Amino acid sequence: MVQIQRHFEGGNAIFGPGCVLTGYFLNANVRVTIHLSVKADANSVLIHWRPSSVDRDPNAVRDTLKGFGPLRFFQRAASTFGSLSRRGYWSNVAGYYQPEHALAAVRHFSGIPQMEATLLYTAYFTVSKELADVVLLDVDDIISQTQHVDTAWDDRRQNVTMLRISGPNRETIVDLKRILEAIFSGKVASKTVEKKAGCEIWHDFFAGPQGDIWLQHLGRDTGLIIVSDRAQRRLRIYDPDPEAGDGDEQAHVVEMKLAEKVTELNLPREAHTISLDRNSLRKLISSDTVAKLQKLLGATNVSLDIVSKKLVLYCSRDAVWLATYQLDLPLPPPTAQKPPQACPVCSDITSEIQLSCGHVSCRECFDHQLNVASGDLSSHHFPVRCWHENCQHPLSILDLRRYAPGTMIDSLLKASLTYFIRSHPDEYRNCRKPDCASVYLRNGYHEIFTCPACLTQTCTLCHSATHVGWTCAQYQERVKKDEVNERLLDSYKASAGTKDCPKCGTLIEKIDGCNHMECSGCHAHVCWQCLKFFSRPDRCYDHMNLVHGGDGLEAEGDEEGEWSDDSEGTYVVAHISACLTFHEKAYPGGIQHTKEQGNAWPSTSFFLIVH
Incomplete structure (x- = not known):
């Protein structure tokens, strides 16, 4: 049974046919790749x-x-x-x-x-x-x-x-x-279709010594390092000289060569059977005909079954004809052609996806079924099975690797693992950080779990922040008191009109005056309206006039009638931050320029009131 391994959620997960989880190992030292x-x-x-x-x-x-x-x-x-x-x-x-x-x-x-x-x-x-x-x-x-x-x-x-x-x-x-x-x-080797990553490139040939030698020769020719990750069934590409700048181009060349090799290895092999009588079998065994066939067609493409008296050749029809002619063997009967099959979902005649169970599927229905399985954590989706009503055979890992993109396979495996974890709530629990999906054992050997992904620490007994020196009950009681105190503090701040300093958190309160506040804790200059802080008061005033249209005294003055006038007219208020030159004759109503008491306003800042 072919299995596949992935590093998910802080552990090593092993999956079998149908993406069913067959093993999940949590430990401090997590293996990400074989190296x-x-x-x-x-x-x-x-x-x-x-x-x-x-x-x-x-x-x-x-x-x-x-x-x-x-x-x-x-x-x-x-x-x-x-x-x-x-x-x-x-x-x-x-x-x-x-x-x-x-x-x-x-x-x-x-x-x-x-x-x-x-x-x-x-x-x-x-x-x-x-x-x-x-x-x-x-x-x-x-x-x-x-x-x-x-x-x-x-x-x-x-x-x-x-x-x-x-x-x-x-x-x-x-x-x-x-x-x-x-x-x-490194970079996982995959086929690129229309500038999109497609199926990952893999064949069991690369898991053996012959595959290692072939990869070494390819790496020597391209200047890259290609590593066979047998556990995860992936080929990883490394650039030993990234400063050269041609790593991406060479990696693309490597992927093309790898894809060509896999295509060559995956060429369909027809099984041609030659039935032998007793005399023919005895003559074949006593001669070197089988060895010559293995040299012509390859050792793995020749099989002799003595019990059933059959010689099976795995190759094309033309290669069989040539080999039997040279070695004076009977020509096997032609292989029966399989009748066309229909997709079990949409009923269209197709041969796009040919599963190892013998059934077919069209590309659109195949992708749709995998998308549904990866997005729905219901138990009836795992294992992922052939959709033919009389089959229900779990999809093999080889079928998924051959027809599904690497991202889709990872989505399926993650969904299967998530379903497994949710099915065992008394044994597993996720990291308490909301955006982290790492998993820890609830009844593990250690009281504190340090997440291997985000390094957040969690008490495995009560699933809360670490509380060394307190029991879980004492800590929970303290949290409840803190929550009550926080609510009381929020209520007080709302009634008293206080806010937290955006820089240090000190409570600041506005009694009167403009919206410029100076924190007594860190001495930051704060805009009361939006709580943006500055290092200098003039920058705070510039911000208030530019963003909020003033310092807040204008609206306060309107409410108190400080700037009111019974006569009809328009009041234009502008903050002048530089020397102002004007002619008295141009403004018959005159110009008043006032300076707020204290050091709140810069010496060059004035109010211009035009009647």
């Missing part, structure tokens, strides 16, 4: 302290760290992290085996004066030495553009290399991990 495995954790702590503080020598700090759990290592921090500490502080990194121990250490040291503790997020890439050499330039170029990230290459074994990236910012490590995974995964 790459990735691991991510948040088990390390970066600690800064003043050497002059009491009991803050390295040995004392290490002894304190051991109290939270077994240490993997305790060493001086890399120079990359030096900018994260203040001058005069010592820096060390402590690594634990479990994330709860690291979180407990961060919580402990964060409450001690003259000490700082930061959680570090780390991703490990274990790759073959050959692959590491190919992508080294690309990887180093990406890493060099990222700040506050410590990296190290480590040759663990003769043919295996490990890359470690570590940093205090979760988003930075997650983004860098995603980019490096794409580089290490």
Whole structure:
């Protein structure tokens, strides 16, 4: 039975015919391709302290760290992290085996004066030495553009290399991990039809030693590296010299050569059977005729069944005629032609899709049925079966690889895995981050789950944020109190007319005056109307006049009658930010220019009132 493997939702999933999940493995070290495995954790702590503080020598700090759990290592921090500490502080990194121990250490040291503790997020890439050499330039170029990230290459074994990236910012490590995974995964070879990616290119020929030799020759001719990923049944293309600039063009040439090879391997082979009597069979066995046939047609294209006394040749009719003529063998009877078949869905006569079960389907109905199965998680769609009413045979992986695009196959496999996970709610649960679909075991060995995709940490007992130092019940009670306090605070802010500073979150309140506010916490200059903040007051006033048509005093003055006049007329208010030259005779009503009390208005800002 042909199976296919994919790395989905933080684990390795194996699928059989009909896209049915046959195995799902969750572990810390996830294999992405046959040459790459990735691991991510948040088990390390970066600690800064003043050497002059009491009991803050390295040995004392290490002894304190051991109290939270077994240490993997305790060493001086890399120079990359030096900018994260203040001058005069010592820096060390402590690594634990479990994330709860690291979180407990961060919580402990964060409450001690003259000490700082930061959680570090780390991703490990274990790759073959050959692959590491190919992508080294690309990887180093990406890493060099990222700040506050410590990296190290480590040759663990003769043919295996490990890359470690570590940093205090979760988003930075997650983004860098995603980019490096794409580089290490390479380009999956696929047929291109009308500038759209079509079916992925694969044949079991590439899973054997002959296929490896053929790929090596093709790579030598094109200057690229082609790797056979047998587990995922994919061919991956790598460019060892990306700076040359011709990688995309050469990759297209490689894909064309691969597609031609697969077409040649998939040429239909007709089975021609020659029935033998006892004397003919005995004569055939005692001669070298079979060996000569294998040399002419290929060893795998000649089969001799002694029990049934039949010689079967797999080749074209012309090749059979030539071989039997040269070796003086009887010509087998012509192969019976199959009658035309109709698509079981639309009843049109077709031969576009020829399934291994012997039935056919038109391209439109085939694609439609796969789309329905990938979008509907109902149980009756898996396994995906032949649509002939008398068959119901699960679609083989080979049929899907031959006729369905790679993106469609992945959609089907993801839908099958999602259905499986939802069918086992007591065993599996998704990461608590809304846009992440990684999965963890609810009854696993560890209390804290660190998502291998987004590095979000979750308590596996109550599916909430980590709460080291509290039980799940205590934490839930605290959350409820916080929610009540938040509602009370929101109610107070609504009644008192206060808002949160958009920069630091400090409550600010407007009693009177214009819409320019200065936060007492961070001293940002805030527009009260839209809560946009600025570093200088004049920029805030420019924004209010440009975007909101004024500073808010105009509307306030209209309500109080400050600018009212019984006579009919038009009032034009403009904010002048430069020196104004005018002629008194041009405005008989005169010009008033007033300056608001205090330093709210720049010295060159005036109100122009035209009657």
